[in-house]
Amino acid sequence: MLPADPSALAGYRLLGRLGAGGMGVVYLGRTDAGELAAVKVTLADRAERPDFRSRFRREVEAARRVVSPFAVPVLGADPDAPEPWLATAFVPGPSLGEAIAEHGPLPGPSLRVLGGAVARALAAVHAAGLVHRDVKPGNVLLAVDGPRLIDFGIARSADPDGETALTGTDMVVGTPGFLAPEQAEARTGDIGPASDVFAFGCLLAYAATGRPPFGTGAVDALMYRTVHAEPDLAGVPAGLLPLLRECLAKDPAARPTAEALAARLVVDTPGTAADWLPAPVVRTIAERSARMLALPDIDPTNIPAAAPPTGPGRRRFLLLAGGAGVLAAGGGGTWLALRDGDGGRTDGKQPGPPPKTRKWTIGVQADLSGPGKDIGQAQERGVRLAVEAFNSGKDKPFTLDVKVSDDRGDQSRGAAAARVLTSDPDVLGIIGPSHDYTGYAALPAYDEARLPVLTVSAGYNLLTNPVLGQGLSVVRLCTQHNYAALYLAYHALAKSPRPLTRPGLLQDRTDDNYSWQYVVGASIGFKGSGVLPHPRVVPAGAKRLERVLGEMVDAGIDAYVHAGLAPSAVRAARTLDKLGFTGMRIAGQHVYGDEFLRGAGAAAEGWVVGAPIVPPGIRKQAAAFTAAHRARYGTDPAPYTGEAYDAVAMLAGQVEKAFKGGRRPDRTTLPGLLKKATFKGIMGDYGFKEDGNLTGVGTYVYTVRNGRYEPLDWAPSAPPKPAGTPGPSSSPQGS
Incomplete structure (x- = not known):
């Protein structure tokens, strides 16, 4: 009182x-x-x-x-x-x-x-x-x-x-x-x-x-x-x-x-x-009810003394009794609880300042419940394992937590999902988005917040565009789609059993931006080596796909690049198999996955597929991570899990370096630090250009054998040398 x-x-x-x-x-x-x-x-x-x-x-x-x-x-x-x-x-x-x-x-x-x-x-x-x-x-x-x-x-x-x-x-x-x-x-x-x-x-x-x-x-x-x-x-x-x-x-x-x-x-x-x-x-x-019974005798107005209290005190009893939850004094739904200077201690002692636990957050924006949930959930698991690994270290100046925002793979939800994370001052960086177009929709929120955004699966070229002033805080641990297609064209030129003269390029406009980037990148790769491709386009939904493929085979194509999604790739594999086509068949990131293997069945055999992921089993650096994933989730890591793990480890390392004098680093400075950093992760080595894009290749090549993806190597970063000389050596990620 x-x-x-x-x-x-x-x-x-x-x-x-x-x-x-x-x-x-x-x-x-x-x-x-x-x-x-x-x-x-x-x-x-x-x-x-x-x-x-x-x-x-x-x-x-x-x-x-x-x-x-x-x-x-x-x-x-x-x-x-x-x-x-x-x-x-x-x-x-x-x-x-x-x-x-x-x-x-x-x-x-x-x-x-x-x-x-x-x-x-x-x-x-x-x-x-x-x-x-x-x-x-x-x-x-x-x-x-x-x-x-x-x-x-x-x-x-x-x-x-x-x-x-x-x-x-x-x-x-x-x-x-x-x-x-x-x-x-x-x-x-x-x-x-x-x-x-x-x-x-x-x-x-x-x-x-x-x-x-x-x-x-x-x-x-x-x-x-x-x-x-x-x-x-x-x-x-x-x-x-x-x-x-x-x-x-x-x-x-x-x-x-x-x-x-x-x-x-x-x-x-x-x-x-x-x-x-x-x-x-x-x-x-x-406890609160018991303290109500222990209220002391009622005195007139209690004038506060200058000296600190030496006993529990009536007001402290009342505070502990739960009184600060009955009516809002202003009538507007806001509670202001009575606070004593001792922070609520009832033993009469004056404690020092309450301990401050530094706990900052890694945000995850991903499709966790939509059509791309397998990729999104894999990335969330990688983030959680990396955070657990970081927190288990000794003498850490801070600990990390995880906050997830599910955009369901719906472009209309991208911005709102991003603002869930950018509005939280404890979020120091984002892993994701996992999807091209939710990521693009989220760009205004991330550009405004200027906090680092590390994506391991979104290859859409416009996610990083300094000319337009977009994606200035995005750091991409995967290759842009157009460059991935360029490297796959180099792989086809280097590994085809016979020299290519007329590779076919098919653009399925179901995902127009992705397929267009793949056609452009592959076309540049072939033309730069003096090989003229045979391009064709089918409308969204892959209408007339089988008919167009027949025309392409009749035109004499000797390789086939599928710039489209898994459903049309399944149809293409079956059709080419029926037509007796024996040339190299190539597809990119959005075909890689079980949907293509299950749908195409035996017709998938021999296909070459590129994706920005490395099998953990071929990396000795990933052995402990794989064991931890098995112990935690009971399975081997899914694609993109290890890459998300690397993204967190890299971000946490930069936060540690920026942490000085017990003060939280300014999160808006972290994108610049990440772009200048090189990092050796469990899945590969990473380095970045000024625009936040990955240096090196970042595209791993697989072939389908016995109904499974068998890893081959990194795609080459340059076209093959002239006939009669050895082909290019594979380029490690981030080199």
């Missing part, structure tokens, strides 16, 4: 402050009968502002209209007092946010009790003709007999024309990360009970996973993701996923009602905390 604080108010003896905000103070009060209450008192100068008393009166009326065992009841109020006040029952338990932060996500049975109770409370709110508008972890208290919904400070009528709204029509009201799209965009006319249901979905997802479904970070980023991005529901129990997806629908009309949710989550009312909460949370409630 401060010198200016009253010792009593309206029959309540005030024991201490629970919180304070710009609008007033929340005290812990006790009646003569021993009943505890949270007493919210508004400052006198605020009370005299126009319309304030009417707003406060609406809050009181709203709280009184809600009748539910899972909503904190109003014990008394006086909106007309010189300093308007409101008292509600005090719950000596932690907020949901406190419990999750301290003890982690709730288990399935607890989630159903939590969801059922909060849904019943919201149903009562909506039945009273109100919208809560701030359903968040801090506004749900965990009590022995179930959760309690609190704080109706910004509640309003569900009918926007039925009464004057408490805020302006252009003001966003609520807590970012736990509000609906219509709230994020301040679409006042669309805000209604369905908005609370969206927030309920966010709350339940947070309780299940320990993280908000739309991430954390800057407010504008949270708002954007709420409106445009899909929620992150990884880790939510399968039985709750359909319900949460319905709650988090962007369209308010598609969401269920709170009453319907309560019916779907109906559970027996818990008798005690032990019946519905994990043991650690039960202990927290028990």
Whole structure:
């Protein structure tokens, strides 16, 4: 209590402050009968502002209209007092946010009790003709007999024309990360009970996973993701996923009602905390309840002494009793907990500064659930293994964590997925994107943030374009598609059983940018050696593919380069096999994979395929990594896992070098350091040009034998020498 604080108010003896905000103070009060209450008192100068008393009166009326065992009841109020006040029952338990932060996500049975109770409370709110508008972890208290919904400070009528709204029509009201799209965009006319249901979905997802479904970070980023991005529901129990997806629908009309949710989550009312909460949370409630019983005698206003306290102190008891989670002092959904100078110690000792753990984050943007999920998941595994390896080292000045953003391989999600990572100040670098076009869509976000982006699979040429000022922070550990095709043309010229005179180039426009880059690169390689290719193009969907291939064989092609994706490569392999074509058949990165082997079957035999990956089994440097992957995941590493591992190791090495004097390095300086660095990784050696592209070849060549990809060597970096002289030696990656 401060010198200016009253010792009593309206029959309540005030024991201490629970919180304070710009609008007033929340005290812990006790009646003569021993009943505890949270007493919210508004400052006198605020009370005299126009319309304030009417707003406060609406809050009181709203709280009184809600009748539910899972909503904190109003014990008394006086909106007309010189300093308007409101008292509600005090719950000596932690907020949901406190419990999750301290003890982690709730288990399935607890989630159903939590969801059922909060849904019943919201149903009562909506039945009273109100919208809560701030359903968040801090506004749900965990009590022995179930959760309690609190704080109706910004509640309003569900009918926007039925009464004057408490805020302006252009003001966003609520807590970012736990509000609906219509709230994020301040679409006042669309805000209604369905908005609370969206927030309920966010709350339940947070309780299940320990993280908000739309991430954390800057407010504008949270708002954007709420409106445009899909929620992150990884880790939510399968039985709750359909319900949460319905709650988090962007369209308010598609969401269920709170009453319907309560019916779907109906559970027996818990008798005690032990019946519905994990043991650690039960202990927290028990400890706080015990401290409530140990409150000392009530004294008048306690004037702070100059000397530090020598005992636990009344205010410290109150803070530990969970009082900072009952009402928002300003009526706007923001809690300011009372803090003593000793950081909450109850032993009377004055500790030094709290220990600071340096823990920074490696971001991963990848397709983890879309058509390219195999590649994206492989890269995520590589990142996690590299982070674990780094953290296990001795005398590390910091540790690393991993934050993942799934773009699902959908170009329209690329920018939003990137901003999940760029808005987090603890993210020092990005591994990914795993896909060409989600990467290109993400470029504006990464260019703006200027943090390093290391991709091991996106070969789209426009990801790095200094002329256009694009991709200035991108460091590419793989070859651009056009250069990869150039090197494969050199391989064909060097390894063909007979000199090539008319190689065929087929461009399948299903992925127009990729196939065009491959045709251009291969054409340059052949023409530079004096060989004129025979190019043909088929429309998207590989329409007329078989007919065009027949025409190419009739025209006398003696090699075939497939500039397209795996589905059309399967058709090409089968067609060429039927036509009896025996020349070299070549394809690139987007054909490499099991889809081609399974689809083409025996017709795939003998095909040459290039990709920016090395088999870990042929690299002795990768032996420990392979063993670690087997121990962790039970399988050998998939393609792109080792390359992602190398990317993290390289980035972490530069962060260590830049770490000076205990200060975090400026992440915007890291791209320049990486581009100047050379690195010996488990999968090869890496070096970079000024534009962030890989020096050397970076394309490994495989041939299909017995239904498997058999590794050959690095593709050559130069055309073969004239006939009669030895062919070029293979160029190591990064040389």
